[in-house]
Amino acid sequence: MKVLAINASPRKNWNTATVLEKALEGAAETGAETRLVHLHGMRFTGCVSCFACKRLEKNAPFCAVKDDLRPLLEEALASDALIVGSPIYFGNFSAYAVAFLERLLFGCYTYNMENPSKLEGRIASAIVCTMNVDDAGMKRYGYDALMERYTRTMSAVLRGPSEWLAVTDTLQFADYSKYMSSVFDPEHKELMRAEKFPKDLKAAHALGVWLAEASE
Ligand SMILES: Cc1cc2nc3c(=O)[nH]c(=O)nc-3n(C[C@H](O)[C@H](O)[C@H](O)COP(=O)(O)O)c2cc1C
Numbered sequence: 691m692k693v694l695a696i697n698a699s700p701r702k703n704w705n706t707a708t709v710l711e712k713a714l715e716g717a718a719e720t721g722a723e724t725r726l727v728h729l730h731g732m733r734f735t736g737c738v739s740c741f742a743c744k745r746l747e748k749n750a751p752f753c754a755v756k757d758d759l760r761p762l763l764e765e766a767l768a769s770d771a772l773i774v775g776s777p778i779y780f781g782n783f784s785a786y787a788v789a790f791l792e793r794l795l796f797g798c799y800t801y802n803m804e805n806p807s808k809l810e811g812r813i814a815s816a817i818v819c820t821m822n823v824d825d826a827g828m829k830r831y832g833y834d835a836l837m838e839r840y841t842r843t844m845s846a847v848l849r850g851p852s853e854w855l856a857v858t859d860t861l862q863f864a865d866y867s868k869y870m871s872s873v874f875d876p877e878h879k880e881l882m883r884a885e886k887f888p889k890d891l892k893a894a895h896a897l898g899v900w901l902a903e904a905s906e
Contacts, residue, residue, distance in 0.1 A: 693717040693724045693901055694769040696762075698776040698787030700730040705820040705860040705887075706775040712891040713773050713818065716898025722771070727762060729786040734759035736789035743797045743808075752797035752808070763794055770905035771814040772848070773897070778821035778833055783840075791840065798847045812850035814905035816897055817841055820857040822874075828858050851904050855897050857890040 695714050699706035707728070714724040734757045742754035753763050766772050776787035783791070798809050817837050821828060828834055837854035845852040861883040863869050866876035 691722045691771075691902060691905060692769045693722045693771040693773065693898070693905070694766055695724065695726045696766070696772070696774045696787075696790060697726060697728045697730075698774060698784045698790060699820070700784075700786070702728050702730065705857060706777055706818070709818050709820060709855075709857055709890065709894045710773060710775040712894040713775075713816070713898035713901070716895035716900075717771070717902040718898075720899055720902040722902040725765075729790060732758035732762070734789060734793075737792040737796050743799075744801065753793050755793065759790065759793055762790075763797060766794055767798070767809070767813070769813060771816075771850075771901040773816040773818060773901060775818040775820070778819050778823075781831055781833070782836070783819070791844075795843060795847045807847050807849050809847070809849050812905075813848040814850040814901050815841070815844045815848050815852040816901055817844070817852075817854040818857065818894065818897070819854070820860045822860060822862055824859045825856075828856055853897065853900065855890075855893055857887075857894070859886060861887070 693714060695710040697707050697710055710726055714726055718724050738755055740754055742751055752767060753760060774787060776783040798807050800806055800808055817840055819833060819837055821833060823831060841852035841854045859882040861879050866874055
C-alpha cells in the first residue's frame with residue numbers, strides 16, 4: 691500500500707512539510723510505503739481547460755498537459771492514499787495546491803449523471819492546512835468550510851473517504867523581530883510552537899494512520 695504526500699508550501703522544512711512528515715510517519719508505522727513530494731521547484735500550470743480528459747475515447751488521458759506535474763498526477767492516481775498539505779494564503783490554499791488539485795480532480799471528474807468519476811479504484815485522501823490564525827479565526831474566516839468543501843469533492847472524485855486537519859497559530863518567522871509584523875505577539879507564537887504544535891503533530895500522525903487504514 692502506498693501513501694503519497696504533496697507539500698504545497700514553498701518551504702520544504704517548515705510547518706506544512708513537518709506536519710506531512712509526521713502524517714507519513716504514522717502511515718509508515720502501519721506498514722505503508724510512503725513518499726513526500728515538494729511542488730516548489732517543479733514547473734507546472736493549473737488546468738488549461740483543453741478537455742482532453744473529458745473525451746469519449748476509451749484511452750482519454752486523465753490529464754493531457756505535458757509538464758512536471760503529469761508524472762506526479764499519475765503517481766497520485768496509482769497510490770492508495772493521498773495527503774495534500776498547504777499553507778493558507780489570503781484565505782485560500784496556496785497556488786501550488788490549487789493547481790495540483792485542479793489538475794488531479796478535474797482529470798478524474800466526469801459530467802456524467804450516473805458516475806462523476808473515471809477512477810476505477812478508490813483513493814483515501816486528506817487535506818492539511820497550516821495557518822497563522824487561531825482556531826476561532828479559522829472558523830471566522832471560513833477556512834474550515836474551505837477544507838470541508840474540498841474533502842467532499844475529493845471523496846466524490848477519488849471515490850474514497852476524505853478528512854481534513856487544520857494546524858492553526860503556526861510560527862511563521864524564526865525571528866519575528868526581523869519583520870514588519872506587529873500584529874503578532876512573538877511570545878505567544880513561541881508558546882504555540884512549544885506547546886500546541888506538538889499536539890498538532892500527534893493529530894497529523896493519527897491522520898496518517900487513518901489514511902493508511904482507510905485505504906486498506
Ligand atoms: C502569501 C501568504 C499569505 C498568507 N495568508 C494567510 C491567511 O490568509 N491566513 C492565515 O491564517 N495565514 C496566512 N499566511 C500564513 C501561513 O499560512 C502560515 O504561516 C503557514 O503555516 C505557512 O506554512 P509553511 O510554514 O509550511 O510555509 C500567509 C502566508 C503567506 C506567505
